[in-house]
Structure formats: structure tokens, C-alpha cells
Amino acid sequence: SYELTQPPSVSVSPGQTARITCSGDALPKxxxxxxxxxxxxxxxxxxxxxxKRPSGIxxxxxxxxxxxxxxxTISGAxxxxxxxxxxxxxDSSANHRVFGGGTKLTVL
Amino acid sequence: EVQLVESGGGLxxxxxxxxxxxxxxxFTFSNAWMIWVRQAxxxxxxxxxxxxxxxxxxxxxxxxxxxxxxxxxxxDSKNTLYLQMNSxxxxxxxxxxxxxxxxxxxxxxxxxxxxxxxGQGTMVTVSS
Numbered sequence: 451s452y453e454l455t456q457p458p459s460v461s462v463s464p465g466q467t468a469r470i471t472c473s474g475d476a477l478p479k480x481x482x483x484x485x486x487x488x489x490x491x492x493x494x495x496x497x498x499x500x501x502k503r504p505s506g507i508x509x510x511x512x513x514x515x516x517x518x519x520x521x522x523t524i525s526g527a528x529x530x531x532x533x534x535x536x537x538x539x540x541d542s543s544a545n546h547r548v549f550g551g552g553t554k555l556t557v558l
Numbered sequence: 559e560v561q562l563v564e565s566g567g568g569l570x571x572x573x574x575x576x577x578x579x580x581x582x583x584x585f586t587f588s589n590a591w592m593i594w595v596r597q598a599x600x601x602x603x604x605x606x607x608x609x610x611x612x613x614x615x616x617x618x619x620x621x622x623x624x625x626x627x628x629x630x631x632x633x634d635s636k637n638t639l640y641l642q643m644n645s646x647x648x649x650x651x652x653x654x655x656x657x658x659x660x661x662x663x664x665x666x667x668x669x670x671x672x673x674x675x676x677g678q679g680t681m682v683t684v685s686s
């Protein structure tokens with residue numbers, strides 16, 4: 451099976467830059483997607499195809515990918531950005547679709 | 559506005575069956591690939607399965623833990639997606655989300671799908 455690895459938690463102060471990483475062997479050839487899930491709510495996509503931002507997502511959210519690691523960056527994190535963040539991608543043959551284990555972002 | 563509304567969740571005994579529905583609106587459902595994702599209480603997200611649009615073959619694909627027990631289908635005349643769940647196990651207890659799918663074809667021509675718009679989810683509890 452295929453796995454995507456994320457840190458369990460990241461903590462920053464308001465206004466600082468938060469970086470959440472996602473590592474996976476197939477990422478050099480596959481897009482990464484990022485989802486934000488606030489407590490008690492459904493997930494919302496914040497980045498698709500490594501670095502594209504859906505309409506309505508603030509510009510402080512950006513994504514990048516290099517080698518086997520994708521990164522979600524929140525520049526000037528706000529208290530309202532506190533949430534669980536999940537990366538998602540597929541394995542080399544697209545047989546396995548996998549979410550990372552999730553990263554809890556704390557902004558305080 | 560794109561809207562997805564799941565229904566049909568509830569309490570079911572191990573070995574039982576349940577059918578979830580997802581009513582779609584605000585987009586051309588018949589052209590859409592659709593995905594089911596689940597989330598066990600206090601746990602992360604898990605991809606369950608996908609159905610392509612009929613024009614793209616209407617084929618389905620499933621995660622290993624549900625293959626052979628779950629079936630995804632669609633009724634384009636009703637703009638509704640279904641998830642038929644049979645032989646339910648306690649580990650199937652989760653919130654089930656219906657999502658639209660975005661997809662791309664990689665250099666090997668494999669279709670890679672990902673969730674886009676999400677419904678609010680419906681809770682399924684499998685317990686005796």
C-alpha cells in the first residue's frame with residue numbers, strides 16, 4: 451500500500467508562517483492536494499494540483515512540491531486557520547488514493 | 559451554488575446493510591465523477607470509492623477495505639449518487655462524505671482523481 455506522511459502537529463503564533471509537509475514516494479510524479487477541516491465541519495480544499503488555489507481561498511495559503519515532499523504554507527497564519535490539514539495524492543499507478551494522517555495546526 | 563446533501567445514515571448491526579444517498583444540485587451531475595470519503599470518529603480521512611460519469615464509462619473503483627462489500631451507483635435522472643453498503647463491520651463506523659471529483663491523466667494515462675466539493679456527511683454506526 452501507499453502512504454503519505456505528515457507531522458501530527460504544527461504550532462505558530464498569529465502572523466507567523468506555518469508550513470505543513472507531506473512526504474510520499476510518488477509525489478515527484480503525482481499532484482498533491484490539501485484539505486482544511488475545522489472542528490465539526492466537512493473538509494474544504496485549499497490547494498489542488500500542488501500549488502493552485504481554489505476561488506475563495508485566501509492568498510496566504512500556498513502550496514509547493516519538490517521531490518518526494520509537498521508543502522502547504524500559510525503566510526501570516528490567522529487564528530481562524532486553526533484546523534486539521536490533510537494532504538492527498540495517488541500512488542504511481544493511481545491504484546491507491548491516500549490521505550495523509552493529518553496535521554493539527556494551532557495558532558495562538 | 560454546488561450543493562451535496564447526504565442522507566441514509568444510521569445505526570445498523572454488524573452484518574447488516576445500509577444505502578446512503580447524495581442529492582446533488584448546482585452543477586451538471588451527469589458529467590461529474592463522484593467520490594465517497596469516510597472518517598471514523600476521531601480519525602483521519604479515508605477514500606472509499608469513485609464512479610466516473612457515464613460518458614467516461616461509468617466505471618467504479620473501491621478501496622481495498624470495502625471492495626466486494628460496497629457498491630457505488632448513480633441515477634443521473636435524479637441527480638443522485640448512492641453507496642450501497644453490505645456485510646457491514648464495526649470498523650465501517652464513520653461519517654460518510656459525498657464529494658465531486660476533479661481528475662487528471664498522468665503520463666502513463668492513469669486517471670488520478672481527488673475530491674473537490676464536499677457534502678456535510680452522514681453518520682453510519684455499526685454496532686450490536
